[in-house]
Amino acid sequence: MGLAEIKDRVETEAKRVGRAPESVTLIAVSKVQPNERVEAVLEEGQRVFGENKVQEAAGKWPAFKDRFDGVELHLIGPLQTNKARQAMELFDVIHTVDRPKLAKTIARLAEELGHCPRLFIQVNTGEEPQKAGVLPAEADAFIQECRDLGLSIEGLMCIPPAEEEPSLHFALLKKIADRNQIAGLSMGMSGDFETAIAQGATHVRVGSAIFGERDYS
Numbered sequence: 001m002g003l004a005e006i007k008d009r010v011e012t013e014a015k016r017v018g019r020a021p022e023s024v025t026l027i028a029v030s031k032v033q034p035n036e037r038v039e040a041v042l043e044e045g046q047r048v049f050g051e052n053k054v055q056e057a058a059g060k061w062p063a064f065k066d067r068f069d070g071v072e073l074h075l076i077g078p079l080q081t082n083k084a085r086q087a088m089e090l091f092d093v094i095h096t097v098d099r100p101k102l103a104k105t106i107a108r109l110a111e112e113l114g115h116c117p118r119l120f121i122q123v124n125t126g127e128e129p130q131k132a133g134v135l136p137a138e139a140d141a142f143i144q145e146c147r148d149l150g151l152s153i154e155g156l157m158c159i160p161p162a163e164e165e166p167s168l169h170f171a172l173l174k175k176i177a178d179r180n181q182i183a184g185l186s187m188g189m190s191g192d193f194e195t196a197i198a199q200g201a202t203h204v205r206v207g208s209a210i211f212g213e214r215d216y217s
């Protein structure tokens with residue numbers, strides 16, 4: 001695999017289902033990967049990256065941003081309110097807005113900082129207790145609450161349960177997005193990004209299929 005093959009597969013699947021390839025943004029998920037691998041993918045021209053921890057991203061991305069123009073960073077992991085300021089200074093997009101306290105903090109900081117990252121709301125489509133995200137039944141009310149706070153919601157994001165068929169989760173996310181007039185859909189990872197594209201994903205988050213397996217040891 002690798003970047004070129006994954007870009008090719010994204011484009012092929014988009015065309016196959018009658019979508020413009022540019023309507024799908026490939027987020028290269030660089031968490032845990034050694035800097036040499038990330039640098040190689042930057043050298044190949046990739047500019048959109050995803051990280052799931054604020055601290056880890058803060059340790060490596062400022063230096064990469066100095067060396068490579070046009071980097072766009074997406075936070076795809078849970079965000080604690082006490083890290084919101086740092087996240088808003090570092091990330092261009094946050095995919096994991098999932099509770100009122102965080103939404104209120106982001107709204108307050110946006111005013112103070114004079115800018116706000118693009119925002120996605122994470123939905124816990126599998127209703128898994130260990131997973132972040134607003135429950136599907138509470139999504140409409142939470143979206144409204146965010147809008148009432150003045151936040152512009154670009155999309156919804158989900159991580160389907162590992163053992164389940166992802167299609168049902170992708171379909172549910174799209175349904176919630178459609179009825180709330182939300183255009184962005186962050187869904188699909190290494191194992192299922194083509195399925196997600198067929199179901200309307202605007203952002204796919206692909207890590208190991210681009211960089212190789214993550215080594216947590």
Ligand SMILES: *Cc1c(COP(=O)(O)O)cnc(C)c1O
Nearest residue numbers: 029052076189190205206207208
């Ligand atoms: C790690 C991660 C990914 C990428 O997973 P791969 O299976 O390596 O593609 C995507 N989304 C989120 C939220 C992640 O934490």
